[in-house]
Amino acid sequence: MVKGIKICGISDLDTLRYILNHRHPPKFIGFICNYKKSKRFVDFNKLKNLINIKKKKTNFVSVLVDPTDKILAQMNDLNFDFFQLYDVDPKRTKKIKDKFKVKIITALTIKNQIDVNKYISYLGIADIILFDGKGYEKSVGFDHELLNSVPNSVNKMIAGNIKIEDIAKFKNKDIFFDLSGALENEEGKKDLKKINKLLNFATKNET
Numbered sequence: 001m002v003k004g005i006k007i008c009g010i011s012d013l014d015t016l017r018y019i020l021n022h023r024h025p026p027k028f029i030g031f032i033c034n035y036k037k038s039k040r041f042v043d044f045n046k047l048k049n050l051i052n053i054k055k056k057k058t059n060f061v062s063v064l065v066d067p068t069d070k071i072l073a074q075m076n077d078l079n080f081d082f083f084q085l086y087d088v089d090p091k092r093t094k095k096i097k098d099k100f101k102v103k104i105i106t107a108l109t110i111k112n113q114i115d116v117n118k119y120i121s122y123l124g125i126a127d128i129i130l131f132d133g134k135g136y137e138k139s140v141g142f143d144h145e146l147l148n149s150v151p152n153s154v155n156k157m158i159a160g161n162i163k164i165e166d167i168a169k170f171k172n173k174d175i176f177f178d179l180s181g182a183l184e185n186e187e188g189k190k191d192l193k194k195i196n197k198l199l200n201f202a203t204k205n206e207t
Contacts (some may be wrong), residue, residue: 001168005202006030006157007195008063008180009040013050015190020056022196025205027176030061030084036069039188040180044074051079054093061105073120088123105125105157109134110142119150130178133160144170164198177202 008030010016019025031047032040041049051060059081064071066087075083084105085093097104106126108118111134119129131151135140138142150156152174159178167177179198185191 002177002202003174004028004176005060005161005198006178007177007178007183007198008032008061008159009038010190011040011042011050012190013053013061013199014048015192015195016053018192019195020053020058022199024199025058026199028059028061028082028178029055030063030178030180031074033062033064034067035063035065035086042060048078049149053079055079063107072096072100076102079163082127090125093122093124097125105130107132107159110146110160113146113149116146116149119154119156123154128155128157128176130157130159132158132178164194164201167201 006028007026010019010029016029031042032038033042033047035041057090060079061082061122062075062080062114063084064075064086067085073175080102082105083096084107085096086107086109088096091105093104093106104126105128106122107130108115110116110131116131117136124130131147144158145157152171157176157178161181162177162179163182183190183194183198
């Protein structure tokens with residue numbers, strides 16, 4: 001069964017409102033907060049206005065790549081429940097969690113089994129381990145069979161070119177699924193019809 005859905009890369013208020021008011025809202029919504037190479041990046045002034053909204057039971061996630069202390073402090077003042085951290089080692093991750101009193105999603109970019117096994121160093125620190133492709137601003141997949149070595153006891157999320165129809169193909173769905181590019185139209189904007197399809201499908205398969 002599906003543990004839950006994260007919709008990532010939201011950058012406009014109309015889409016955000018649609019998701020939050022959906023009869024089956026996702027467990028997480030992610031915002032690209034400091035990675036300017038991404039077409040989904042939201043600058044700070046727009047971001048603070050965008051997420052100043054009643055989020056109901058949905059968790060807001062600040063997606064950050066190797067963030068500075070200044071950026072972390074800015075994000076900590078906003079309406080976020082989680083920091084999703086790329087390129088941050090376990091020691092610094094623990095310092096961030098202790099200092100800012102925030103839940104952590106550690107994002108690991110995966111190409112091979114060595115990359116997967118890095119999750120072990122984050123156990124007891126990260127609240128969720130996200131296994132993603134190597135693309136960062138691009139939706140790049142990886143061999144999901146590599147995750148067979150990760151115990152079910154690990155609270156895990158999977159991203160990297162995941163499509164709605166792919167979810168049903170996973171033998172073990174006791175994970176969070178993180179989608180972004182698959183929910184966009186040809187212009188790279190979030191497609192409300194695709195979002196609706198995802199949330200309705202996921203609800204039928206949730207634990």
